[in-house]
Amino acid sequence: MKVLLLVFSSLLVTNVAKAQTTYEVLGQKPVKPAQKKLPVEAVVSSLILELQQHYVIPEVGTKMARKLKSQLSTYDTITSHTKLAAELEKDLKSVYPDKHLYVSYDPDFFQPGKEKTEAEKAENRNRELVSLKEQNFMFTDVRILPRNIGYVRINGFFVNRIEDARPTVNAAFRFIENTKALILDLRSNGGGNPKMVNLVESYFFKDSTHINNFQDGSSNKIKKIFTNPAITGGLTLSMPLFILTGKRTFSGAEAMSYDLQQLNRAKVVGDTTAGGGHLTRAFALKEGFVAEIPYADSVNPYSGKNWELTGVIPDVASLGGDALIKAQELIYQAELSKTLSDREKATILWQIDHLKASHVNQPEISLLKKYCGKYEGGSEVFLIDGALHLKNGEMDGDINKLIPINNKSFVWDENIHIEFEENVRKGLVLKFIFMGGHVREKSKIDWRFR
Template sequence: MRPFSSLLVLAAALSAASIAQAAEVAPRPVVEGVAKAIADNYYDAAKGAAVAGQLRAEAAKGAYDRLTDPRDLATALGDRLRPLDHHFNVSWSPPSTDASPPGPAPAAAPAQAADPFRRGNYGVRRVEILGGNLGYIDLRMFAEFEFGQANQPARKAIEAALQMVANTDAVIIDLRDNGGGSPAMVGYLTSAFTPKGADIYNTFHYREGTQSEAPKDWYPAPRLDVPLYVLTSGRTGSAAEALAYTLKNARRAVIVGEASGGAANPGGPVPVAGGFKIFVSNGSPVSPITKTNWEGDGVQPDVAVASAKALDTARALALETVLKTASGPSAQDTRWALEAIRAEAAPPTAKPLGDYVGSYGAIEIVQVDGRIAMKRGRRPINVLLPLGGESFTVQGEPSRRVVFERDAKGAVTAFEAVTSDGGGSRFRREAAPAS
């Protein structure tokens, strides 16, 4: 299958040579090359011919003649074309002019050392178990792999991530900074949360025919009942949108955040003379459920919030969902995690912090940036967030709480450190030294 290519991958950093003053170019031949690339490769031949005709007509009228700096010309052409297809992108890099020095060729660097996919862990940026036993996978790209080869690095990376969250009560997949990549990864990851053989996968339409996004190898242990949340933003593009779109339409995941970028049509870069390249979409997906795709409009969230708040929102939604069926100690842990999320956004307690500050045996209660915290020897300080009354949650560790005690005169005399499974220890406050 032809891979998706994200705009992020295409927008590679300019070399030092390209930052310097670029040599001037004649715009009209470049525009002709871009037009020909579109006419020859765009998945919709009629539309491709029409777009190419528009560019040629504009060039003939001198619309691009003033853009003799190749960087400016690339930007202008990209801006002109992108509204027609969100994958259109024109880039330029200076042709290499370095002559090989005399003598033996230098030894080639190991291929792995320069592999951006390996260095990016094949898109798996972070996997974490969040408070309340929520699985979190931060995916920054969908790395390509071929089915039928179980030991490929990209496949092993996503399988390792899924294995780490295999025992969680809900899963959150973060695509807010994911520009896309491989449709193979889309199909395989979808199969980790949906029934085998479900008719939910996009079919790509090319000039040469069609091909389904359904995986050729199915994930062996799909989690069909675990609550699933997918985070999106305006930077979510291409294959990342395909995953969100498929799971949303299958009613398998709740999409949280902002509408995605709206780049549905896969393709690849086509070289043009003079160091120019244009990304041309050579296919277009169609969902069996919606009979269309997300081009232009993007994938619309089920829960619309600013992307910066999407994770906290999804965490709260997940915990609320899990609580509906949880019981016993696990329900207590889930409830505490939900209350901790709310406490993170709450203002500091209105009670005087000085009431709590002091020594409690081996533990000191101190003030840190307008909050109180526990300090024990050289251990990291634990900030306490107010829950109401005399109860506080430990920031970042919602299964732990601190409950202070006061005497009849209102003075704080002790606190109890408790855990969601019922454990606890009590620490009495030492008397203040006589003045």
């Protein structure tokens, strides 16, 4: 029996080897199962139809349609839904780089005959509301900066039901209503609902003000947009306004920046924005594909233009990360030009130095070593990990890291700056400079000029 099994196994191996040899001789390999071909023509035809009916610049929509038709044979070779969507979008943007134009594969977006029930719609709205509340309706930071400057950071206008957001918006602006100036931070704001934009803009005008126009691409009909003081709960913010922008500021956030800039209601500080001036809407295509197609243009009633492709150009250019510092400095400089009090001028200059502290390179270690040592009153200066630290002998040995303003001046805390001064009579002097201008001095013990 064992002999028969061995003979059978030997014959099986020999036959397999012969079969492999036969394929090699004939130059053939086992055929893989064919991948399912995508319904390219149906998808492309439906996309072309929506572009021709709705795209905001009709002649560009026609060019896009021609581009898609010319690429049909290429699309036929694609077997992945997501890859096809990406290729369609890439080819559309090669005609015109519209940042509001997208193509995706989302079979759940619209299913004929499977419309959601009212109960399902209500459940979706509730889920959305819970999510928006967790994000505080995108009002991510509201605070008072030194010298009574208000700061509000809004990271998006993605709110469909404006009534849900209004109490949060009103509370944020009530908090800063008594400030001398307001900084509105839109550097990470990617836009959203135009109605949410209009709600926020309305707080900055006492009367209804014509602020923007929306022009439909297919009909050329114009919808005029006005601020609405009736929706702000009686609150009007009239203080000087500064808007921070960055490269990620997009769409509705650009609209707000541009609108308020053109009306001279705000000064824009930061980077040139992304450059998306169109309004967009989602359209269901065939076979589960979806296209976000820009259908209308923003046209400012005062400039007759918008920020499409160019972006919003800031009044004061500053790298995105430095824009907040720059805006505060502009506010302080404006205050400085108006005040007549020497004490007030000293306080403002102190605050300007304080702003610069975190943006100055660390002084040379050799200079820092010269400041190290013991001073009158039990104060001591020393280095830890290359940074200067000060122990205050009059405050139970409290130790603070010194943040450089320049080579001889440092921030000790929110109220006090430190300055090292070489004095012919006193030697090296440690000066405590208080926000209001008061100065206390302590000489270094056993100081010798070097």
